[in-house]
Amino acid sequence: MRIQRLMLSADAVGGVWTYALELATGLAEQGIEVLVAVLGPPPAPEQCAAAERVAGLTLRHGDFPLEWMQDAVPEQAAAGEWLLALAREWKPDVVHLNHYGHGHLEWPAPALVVAHSCVGSWFECVRGEPAGPEWEGYRRLLARGLQGAPMVIAPTQAMLDATQRLYGPFRASRVIHNGRRAADFPAGDKAPHILSAGRLWDEAKNVGTLARIAGELPWPVRVAGDTAHPEGGDAAFEGVHLLGRLDPAAMARAYAQASIYALPARYEPFGLSALEAALAGCALVLGDIASLRELWNGAAVFVPPDDGAALAQALRGLIEDAPRRDELARRAHERALGYDSARMVARYLQTYSELVRPPEAA
Structure with missing residues (x-):
């Protein structure tokens, strides 16, 4: 089955936006329509303008806090309902989540989750200690979403190993390096x-x-x-x-x-x-x-x-x-030059195809 439509969650705060737009641009060049659902602070005008320049890209913003923000966990159920409604409306072939807490939901298409960073591994590396008990709700949210996702991807083996250790086990996982042109x-x-x-x-x-x-x-x-x-x-x-x-x-x-x-x-x-x-x-x-x-x-x-x-x-x-x-x-x-955008896009397309039509069904 050829992938024709993709729903992609993102945020506009840091590198996830850059990654999402790079991927969406490469997918658009393959004739794939992409819906980018932005959580957290709204994209800045220049970010919206960049998104508008990508053929076949639709941008939506949901006013829900990102998972790592203060008091965000109670609002994630509503964020999930908003995302599910978008997916039912958009009818994507694959749902690509760049956040964790909703990987377990009953999506109308196969879903994957990409582990870009997390509070748990941040605390270990930056503060030299585990995240405190105030982050327990966040930890449970991530574990449920990641363990329930059909596929978990990370941009490095180091990040995948940390995520698996903190929130696993996962049903399936792989490393796909980020890329730039x-x-x-x-x-x-x-x-x-x-x-x-x-x-x-x-x-x-x-x-x-x-x-x-x-x-x-x-x-x-x-x-x-x-x-x-x-x-x-x-x-x-x-x-x-x-x-x-x-x-x-x-x-x-x-x-x-x-x-x-x-x-x-x-x-x-x-x-x-x-x-x-x-x-x-x-x-x-x-x-x-x-x-x-x-x-x-x-x-x-x-x-x-x-x-x-x-x-x-x-x-x-x-x-x-x-x-x-x-x-x-x-x-x-x-x-x-080995971490180029075209290689990243090709690896994701391969993964999407496997989710839609698993190898054993070929």
Whole structure:
């Protein structure tokens, strides 16, 4: 059976939006209509404009909190009813959920759940301890949704292993790497500065450690991304040049100009920004965590996330050694070409086909 329609849940807060739009664009090029159902804060105008440029994409927003937000669990039943109503109206061939709590529902089509990140693994990596008892309702919500889903996918083996350990067992699972189009991130004339990017309010990105050592470096450090937490509050950093939230074109230019991309992450289930930077010809300095090692081993410099001295030493070493910096940038670019959008889309199409028509029925 050829897949003609897909329902895709998403949020507009971080990398899930980028991933969802990349996937939807690739599916549209295969003639597949996609309904993107956005939970949480509404997409910004520029996000809506980007979605409108994708042929055959329909965008809907449901005003329900994301699962990890404060007091979100009681509202997930209503969110599930909204999603089910959309699915009955849209009549997709496959339901692709980029959140967890509704994988067990009686969908009108085969469903899968993609594990992008979770509170449990975030606490273990960022705080060094399990999530507290106040997260028990969240844990039960995720376990029910994930265990009830026909298929669970993660972008790295490290994330799949963590999710399985915390919320499993799963009925079926696999790893499908995220992907980006190389043509969207051309390299430019490199300038003597360091770039970092991400949700700056998220401790997982560990921009604070980079900011603390920025004054010790001979090159300036530029940082792009939101400082405002979606539930309130604002992150503050000194010693770096804050660029704010950049639109995709401006972000691509920032990557093109940067010589080094630094992401000393404590927790990063995949790291789209590192992939984008590598495509644009940046040398990578990354947090030494399992997921980033899995993707970039041999093509990046790794540092313990909270070791500021090691981070400063690694960055100074690349600043002072241009041939090594260029070689690392070349390796990163070569590795990044293996995480391309077309490969991601093909793997998902294969998985969708298996869900609709299992191998034993072929």
